Amino acid sequence: MGSILSPDDRPATDLTARARIRDAALAQFAEHGTKGATLRGIADAAGVSLGLVQHHFRSKEGLRAACDDAVVEAFRGRLTRGTAEGTLGEPGLLGDLFATSGPLLRYLARALVDGSSTAAAMFDELAAGAEDFLSRTWPDRYPPDSPRVRDAASVMAAMHSGTIVLHGYLARRFGDDPLDREHATRIGLAMLDVYASVGEFAVSPTGDQIRETATRLRDHPDT
Amino acid sequence: MGSILSPDDRPATDLTARARIRDAALAQFAEHGTKGATLRGIADAAGVSLGLVQHHFRSKEGLRAACDDAVVEAFRGRLTRGTAEGTLGEPGLLGDLFATSGPLLRYLARALVDGSSTAAAMFDELAAGAEDFLSRTWPDRYPPDSPRVRDAASVMAAMHSGTIVLHGYLARRFGDDPLDREHATRIGLAMLDVYASVGEFAVSPTGDQIRETATRLRDHPDT
DNA sequence: TTGTAATCTGTACAGACGTACAGTGAGCTC
DNA sequence: GAGCTCACTGTACGTCTGTACAGATTACAA
Numbered sequence: 260m261g262s263i264l265s266p267d268d269r270p271a272t273d274l275t276a277r278a279r280i281r282d283a284a285l286a287q288f289a290e291h292g293t294k295g296a297t298l299r300g301i302a303d304a305a306g307v308s309l310g311l312v313q314h315h316f317r318s319k320e321g322l323r324a325a326c327d328d329a330v331v332e333a334f335r336g337r338l339t340r341g342t343a344e345g346t347l348g349e350p351g352l353l354g355d356l357f358a359t360s361g362p363l364l365r366y367l368a369r370a371l372v373d374g375s376s377t378a379a380a381m382f383d384e385l386a387a388g389a390e391d392f393l394s395r396t397w398p399d400r401y402p403p404d405s406p407r408v409r410d411a412a413s414v415m416a417a418m419h420s421g422t423i424v425l426h427g428y429l430a431r432r433f434g435d436d437p438l439d440r441e442h443a444t445r446i447g448l449a450m451l452d453v454y455a456s457v458g459e460f461a462v463s464p465t466g467d468q469i470r471e472t473a474t475r476l477r478d479h480p481d482t
Numbered sequence: 483m484g485s486i487l488s489p490d491d492r493p494a495t496d497l498t499a500r501a502r503i504r505d506a507a508l509a510q511f512a513e514h515g516t517k518g519a520t521l522r523g524i525a526d527a528a529g530v531s532l533g534l535v536q537h538h539f540r541s542k543e544g545l546r547a548a549c550d551d552a553v554v555e556a557f558r559g560r561l562t563r564g565t566a567e568g569t570l571g572e573p574g575l576l577g578d579l580f581a582t583s584g585p586l587l588r589y590l591a592r593a594l595v596d597g598s599s600t601a602a603a604m605f606d607e608l609a610a611g612a613e614d615f616l617s618r619t620w621p622d623r624y625p626p627d628s629p630r631v632r633d634a635a636s637v638m639a640a641m642h643s644g645t646i647v648l649h650g651y652l653a654r655r656f657g658d659d660p661l662d663r664e665h666a667t668r669i670g671l672a673m674l675d676v677y678a679s680v681g682e683f684a685v686s687p688t689g690d691q692i693r694e695t696a697t698r699l700r701d702h703p704d705t
Numbered sequence: 706t707t708g709t710a711a712t713c714t715g716t717a718c719a720g721a722c723g724t725a726c727a728g729t730g731a732g733c734t735c
Numbered sequence: 736g737a738g739c740t741c742a743c744t745g746t747a748c749g750t751c752t753g754t755a756c757a758g759a760t761t762a763c764a765a
Contacts, residue, residue, distance in 0.1 A: 276742075292596075295517040298723065308744050310726090315742090319723065371648065372595045373515075382651050397679055407675065413655040414645060414672040415680070421644010422637055425594065428605050432636040444700040449637040451684050451693050452630065456620055457638070458681010461674050470674050477667040499712080521753065531714050533756090538712090542753065712761070722751075729744075735737090 277315045280305045281329060282362070284322050289365035293323060293373040326366060327377035333363055334381070361438040368424045386416035422446050500538045503528045504552060505585070507545050512588035516546060516596040549589060550600035556586055557604070584661040591647045609639035645669050 274282075283305035287296040298319055302309045316322040370378040390412035393401040401408035422429065423438075426446075430436040433445065460466050497505075506528035510519040521542055525532045539545040593601040613635035616624040624631035645652065646661075649669075653659040656668065683689050 292515060292517060294515060297721080299721085309723095310745070311743050313724070317724095369595075371651075372592075374650070379651065379654075382648070383655075386655065393679060396683065400679065409655065410668065410672040411675040411679070413652055414669055415676045417645045417648040417652055418641035418673070418676065419644075420648055421642075422640045424647055425605070425640040425643055427597070428594075428602065429636055429640055431602075432606075432609065432632070444696040445633065446637055447696050448693065448700070449633040450641070451689060451696075452634040453638045453641070454677065454680045454684035455689070456616060456623065456634070456681075457677045458679075458684060460619065461677035461681060466674060466678070470671065473667040473670050473674075477671070520751080522751085532753095533715070534713050536754070540754095706765100708763100708765080710761105710763085712759105714757105714759070716755105716757085718753105718755080720752085720754105723749095725746105725748080727744105727746085729742105731742080732740090734739080 276305070276307055276311060280307060280312055280315060281322070281325055285326050285329065285362050285366045288323065288326060289362065289369045292369055293375075298322070323375070327370070327375055330363055330367055330370075331377060331381075333360065361436070364423055364438050365426075368426060371420060371424055382416060382420060385420065386412050389415040389419075419450075422450070499528070499530055499534060503530060503535055503538060504545070504548055508549050508552065508585050508589045511546065511549060512585065512592045515592055516598075521545070546598070550593070550598055553586055553590055553593075554600060554604075556583065584659070587646055587661050588649070591649060594643060594647055605639060605643060608643065609635050612636075612638040612642075642673075645673070 280301065284296070284301045287301045287304060290296070291300075298312050299309055301322070302312045305312075312322065316325055367378060367381065371382065390401075390403075390408055393408050393412055393415075394403045401411065426436065426438050429446065430438070433442065435442040435445075503524065507519070507524045510524045510527060513519070514523075521535050522532055524545070525535045528535075535545065539548055590601060590604065594605065613624075613626075613631055616631050616635055616638075617626045624634065649659065649661050652669065653661070656665065658665040658668070
């Protein structure tokens, strides 16, 4: 049934037509966006007629909802487990996430921009995990529910999601698509490098200076 | 002429029709994407007829190119200056970037995902700046043109761009849109927080452990 | 005033889109 | 084997889209 959820080696013809349509929709939505993808294009990619797509999913919105469901189904275990273990916000999870099936992440990346409620929920879950991580690791710096931890966690979620949303540009610069399983860890390792180095920079005198300038600019927005 | 480039206080009716159309297109493209925005919707928003849009920009692609030109025009000075001063990759520039006109950044964020050559060039410029910054600040860690600095700079560019691309989610969580000038510095300050803290984490024993796991996973991709 | 170019409007058209629906055939039950 | 359900196809319809184009209006130069 899964096709994408449990990548078996069976040829595509062995899949249910319904699953084949959903997989094709996942790819088309990911590549062309919600508006750009067409039911006829999806039907062609799945090797079925336009009518069958309607028969199984009623409408375009219904098909999109089915794609959303497939994503949450695939990520549910991973996310809830991450939340339970309290490791959701730690950088390691992102690498784990990258190890997941590429098509799903590609779809999620587009859905994040096209604005689906599922993607929004996932972003919030990521931010909540980051908030928990920050508050747990540096309780004095990030008191739970403080504005500071809320801002930092939100931005952290956006930065990490950004590497998924913009994976196409990374693929172009890397030579390999980082969303393919064999190069999944490459983003994670680079992120560790960035954090280690720019982290040094952030606590350096120059970093303090930037922080002061920004703070002054925020409190006294003149010139 | 500028309208967006030099925000004067004159009412919209004082602007050239051509400039009004371009401004409306910027906003519509930013909100609905290249595919989702329609020439009729743009014409309505600008208060002109559909025919006039064609007259001034020939085609939808022509209008999009004009929007791209407006963006590079607005950013050219800023970016070249940043490159000359060698400050393009430093975190401070992002705050500077955020202080620019909101509509332009919103358009750029969408263009980055919809895939315009202009957006791609700007991403590359950002990555090149980050590469320069890393190599200049930590020459031994990031030898110029090494794979390591290339990976780190690419991911850094993606993370920073991510805060722009996903600004809608930040706006929802912040309560204020961070792309409005008065809250421009909020993202920058939060980023400094994230870098300072996660930077500590990245060089901690736990960070080393994650790095080792990821490296082993990369070199020996078995279970 | 006449002529010419630029600005601007309205209509018309071909194609692509989502959706509705009649119809076909295979499998299954009673 | 009659009846039924379900997977599946093909066609048709109304709407929306980008584009083309004729014509009206204005600005300006000769």
